[in-house]
Amino acid sequence: MAVNQWLATGNYFTTYQQEQRTFSTHLDRSIFSIFLLSLFVWPILFPLSNTYMFVIDNVLIAVVAVIGLNLVTGFAGLISIGHAAFVGIGAYTIASFSQVLGDSHILITHFWPLLILLGGFAGAFFGAIVGLPALRLKHLYLAIATLSFQMIFEWFIQSMTFFNQGQTIYIGRAFFLTGEVGRKNHYLFWYYIVLIVIVLVGFGVRNLLKTRYGRCLVAVRDNDRAADAMGMHPGLTKVYAFALAGFLAGVAGGLHAYLYRGVGFESFTLHHSISYLAMAIVGGLGTLNGSFWGPAAIQFLDLQVENLAELAGQFLPSSMNIATALRPFTFGLVIVLFLMFEPRGIANWWRIVKSYTKLWPFRY
Amino acid sequence: MKKSRILMVLAVVVLSLVFVVSCGKKEEEKAVVEEAKVYKLGLSLAITGPTSDAGNPYSKGVEDYFKFVNDTKMLGNDTIDCMIRDDQYKNDVTKRNFEDFVGQDIVFYLNYSTGSTLGLKKDFEEVKMPVIPASYHAGNLDDSNYIFLPVASYSEQLVALSEYVVKNHKMGKAKVAMFIHPSAFGRGPVSDVEKAVAAGLNMEVVEVVEHGKDLDNSAMLQRLMSKGVQYVLCHTVQSPVATMLKDSSRLGLTAGSYGEEGKLTFLGVHYTGGNDLIALAGDACDGYTWTCSFNLTSEAGEGTTQQLALAKQYGRDDKAANSHNYAAGIMVAQVATEVIKRAKAAGLEVNKENLYKMMNEMNGDKAYQPYTTIGPVTYSETDRAGVDMLQIYNVQGGTFKKVGEPMQSEYMKKI
Numbered sequence: 001m002a003v004n005q006w007l008a009t010g011n012y013f014t015t016y017q018q019e020q021r022t023f024s025t026h027l028d029r030s031i032f033s034i035f036l037l038s039l040f041v042w043p044i045l046f047p048l049s050n051t052y053m054f055v056i057d058n059v060l061i062a063v064v065a066v067i068g069l070n071l072v073t074g075f076a077g078l079i080s081i082g083h084a085a086f087v088g089i090g091a092y093t094i095a096s097f098s099q100v101l102g103d104s105h106i107l108i109t110h111f112w113p114l115l116i117l118l119g120g121f122a123g124a125f126f127g128a129i130v131g132l133p134a135l136r137l138k139h140l141y142l143a144i145a146t147l148s149f150q151m152i153f154e155w156f157i158q159s160m161t162f163f164n165q166g167q168t169i170y171i172g173r174a175f176f177l178t179g180e181v182g183r184k185n186h187y188l189f190w191y192y193i194v195l196i197v198i199v200l201v202g203f204g205v206r207n208l209l210k211t212r213y214g215r216c217l218v219a220v221r222d223n224d225r226a227a228d229a230m231g232m233h234p235g236l237t238k239v240y241a242f243a244l245a246g247f248l249a250g251v252a253g254g255l256h257a258y259l260y261r262g263v264g265f266e267s268f269t270l271h272h273s274i275s276y277l278a279m280a281i282v283g284g285l286g287t288l289n290g291s292f293w294g295p296a297a298i299q300f301l302d303l304q305v306e307n308l309a310e311l312a313g314q315f316l317p318s319s320m321n322i323a324t325a326l327r328p329f330t331f332g333l334v335i336v337l338f339l340m341f342e343p344r345g346i347a348n349w350w351r352i353v354k355s356y357t358k359l360w361p362f363r364y
Numbered sequence: 365m366k367k368s369r370i371l372m373v374l375a376v377v378v379l380s381l382v383f384v385v386s387c388g389k390k391e392e393e394k395a396v397v398e399e400a401k402v403y404k405l406g407l408s409l410a411i412t413g414p415t416s417d418a419g420n421p422y423s424k425g426v427e428d429y430f431k432f433v434n435d436t437k438m439l440g441n442d443t444i445d446c447m448i449r450d451d452q453y454k455n456d457v458t459k460r461n462f463e464d465f466v467g468q469d470i471v472f473y474l475n476y477s478t479g480s481t482l483g484l485k486k487d488f489e490e491v492k493m494p495v496i497p498a499s500y501h502a503g504n505l506d507d508s509n510y511i512f513l514p515v516a517s518y519s520e521q522l523v524a525l526s527e528y529v530v531k532n533h534k535m536g537k538a539k540v541a542m543f544i545h546p547s548a549f550g551r552g553p554v555s556d557v558e559k560a561v562a563a564g565l566n567m568e569v570v571e572v573v574e575h576g577k578d579l580d581n582s583a584m585l586q587r588l589m590s591k592g593v594q595y596v597l598c599h600t601v602q603s604p605v606a607t608m609l610k611d612s613s614r615l616g617l618t619a620g621s622y623g624e625e626g627k628l629t630f631l632g633v634h635y636t637g638g639n640d641l642i643a644l645a646g647d648a649c650d651g652y653t654w655t656c657s658f659n660l661t662s663e664a665g666e667g668t669t670q671q672l673a674l675a676k677q678y679g680r681d682d683k684a685a686n687s688h689n690y691a692a693g694i695m696v697a698q699v700a701t702e703v704i705k706r707a708k709a710a711g712l713e714v715n716k717e718n719l720y721k722m723m724n725e726m727n728g729d730k731a732y733q734p735y736t737t738i739g740p741v742t743y744s745e746t747d748r749a750g751v752d753m754l755q756i757y758n759v760q761g762g763t764f765k766k767v768g769e770p771m772q773s774e775y776m777k778k779i
Binding site: 049050051054055058158164165167168170183187260261262264266267306309326327 | 412413450452454455456457459460463464466467478479482483485486487490491503546547548551
């Protein structure tokens with residue numbers, strides 16, 4: 001290694017361990033630490049209203065879910081269009097406890113980290129089951145299999161009286177250290193919880209991708225026969241990719257249940273699965289930071305189109321209902337444009353920006 | 365020295381006077397400002413997206429009536445600022461809108477869908493916010509203190525319609541099928557009808573059909589015929605009913621007159637009917653029987669004249685002006701305005717606590733009769749459904765016509 005470890009310029013890796021490091025320079029590490037610290041500090045310095053905190057919480061929960069989807073679709077190359085169902089499984093795991101024990105039972109209000117984790121494991125279990133067809137199916141056929149799972153989930157929830165036939169099942173307020181997390185701090189509290197989850201998941205996935213198991217995912221995506229010939233187990237890798245994606249989706253579902261203080265079927269429909277997929281595509285499939293960009297970009301777009309549709313709804317004749325079409329139209333258009341002109345997503349723009357700054361102070 | 369002292373004293377006196385006068389002015393300004401108050405209300409509903417065919421005219425009804433209240437100085441110098449937001453029938457957006465409204469200190473909230481009303485129920489309780497939704501789902505009232513249904517619940521409407529079937533059926537036990545929306549909204553009232561049957565309502569529920577997105581109902585209708593079904597009770601939205609009515613008409617299965625033997629007579633509750641059904645089904649909906657608690661513009665009256673005048677005043681097209689959803693929007697705005705008026709008249713501060721109190725006192729002599737409904741609006745600690753009366757309408761020659769006098773379910777009290 002070069003003497004000056006603050007700059008990338010002139011730094012050469014001499015061992016594999018050096019190349020595997022999360023931060024290649026001290027500068028990277030410092031910038032990231034400051035960024036992370038600012039994420040924790042800004043809500044205290046610049047408090048936002050519940051409305052905006054709620055939007056941010058939603059984006060962060062989507063980030064957890066999309067990291068999962070990116071693992072299975074981006075890194076392992078297995079198309080999943082039933083991801084919202086896995087999120088729903090996590091949420092409905094907690095809802096099941098609420099149905100059996102009551103929404104204010106101590107297990108729900110005090111042991112919420114445990115329940116969120118349980119939601120993750122339930123998602124992983126169903127993920128592994130849904131992953132089984134992946135042993136035989138590929139591409140569009142696998143997509144149809146995951147779509148079937150989404151349909152089964154929707155039908156199941158809407159038909160079961162235990163799950164209130166899809167109507168809201170309430171979840172009590174969480175308790176933390178000094179007592180109940182009240183309405184005033186609800187969204188701020190869950191912001192910090194989801195942020196901690198994201199940091200843990202982000203580092204976890206980043207490290208996973210450097211391990212044998214992570215490389216297996218990419219190898220199976222690129223060519224599963226070649227991976228098999230290299231001594232990997234493509235079948236097991238696919239099932240394990242689905243289980244891991246299911247786990248993260250389940251955790252996201254658990255967080256969703258506590259944030260909304262209730263679980264209703266409408267939050268886990270096919271539309272939401274498509275949205276998650278759109279977030280992964282727009283953010284950048286097969287990149288970790290794409291999982292952060294995607295949800296933020298789609299949510300931002302959604303808010304803008306929402307305002308536009310509302311405005312248009314006031315001027316356009318209601319019989320034509322053009323305003324209604326604006327949202328799906330814009331949504332579809334953005335996905336198509338990204339697939340055509342920037343298939344590597346926003347993450348690629350980030351990569352370009354980074355590569356410009358990497359050689360600083362030299363031009364090339 | 366002496367001169368400068370005098371000048372200093374003068375300066376202090378002048379400054380003091382300026383200070384006192386300016387303070388006085390501020391007090392005066394404050395008093396003027398205090399005279400005209402703005403009461404903030406919130407409405408979140410589907411202006412676009414699913415069910416916007418109902419939500420769009422509903423929002424116009426609310427908007428127009430509050431404009432009318434402000435323009436005619438119904439509350440004196442005070443005005444109502446009702447923030448109307450489109451939630452596209454998405455619960456998360458509704459929740460966001462509600463949080464925004466609460467942050468802006470609204471005193472009354474108007475909601476729309478069943479899903480979001482149920483999802484926000486706990487929030488309404490915590491914030492202690494009086495709420496009128498556009499959903500008449502009976503489940504909204506379970507474990508709830510702050511939700512007030514504008515009219516009788518879907519359950520009550522469907523049970524009342526069942527009673528109407530039994531009352532007008534001529535021979536033996538009426539055989540009925542239910543055609544419902546495949547959701548909790550659709551399924552909710554089914555068990556109440558079954559309870560009414562168990563409690564002695566003389567009819568047989570032969571089949572409960574949860575419709576999909578079928579574009580052809582021929583097989584289903586033939587099956588119902590083979591089972592001897594004579595009446596089909598609908599609880600869904602207009603488009604699937606229109607599809608079924610057109611299929612039935614095409615197959616020659618629709619009764620020529622109400623209750624004709626060997627044919628099917630179709631009946632439905634609130635969201636299955638209205639002018640949109642006529643527009644979708646055309647002649648096929650002739651004879652369709654429908655319950656509604658609102659006055660319809662197809663039946664001229666004082667209330668409908670005022671409704672049409674309001675629509676004209678604010679430049680609404682005929683479609684919106686004649687919609688029963690426009691009337692429903694006006695009605696909830698009327699109730700909200702009325703409780704504000706009553707709170708003011710009682711010398712109470714207009715806040716959510718006092719408006720909640722006024723809502724609960726809206727009964728007996730204090731029942732409210734808006735021009736949009738067929739009966740008075742009554743609420744109390746135990747009565748959370750506003751208009752208890754239901755009017756039967758029947759499609760004749762492409763318009764809905766009143767059938768008999770407004771009625772009320774008897775079996776709902778028994779079950």
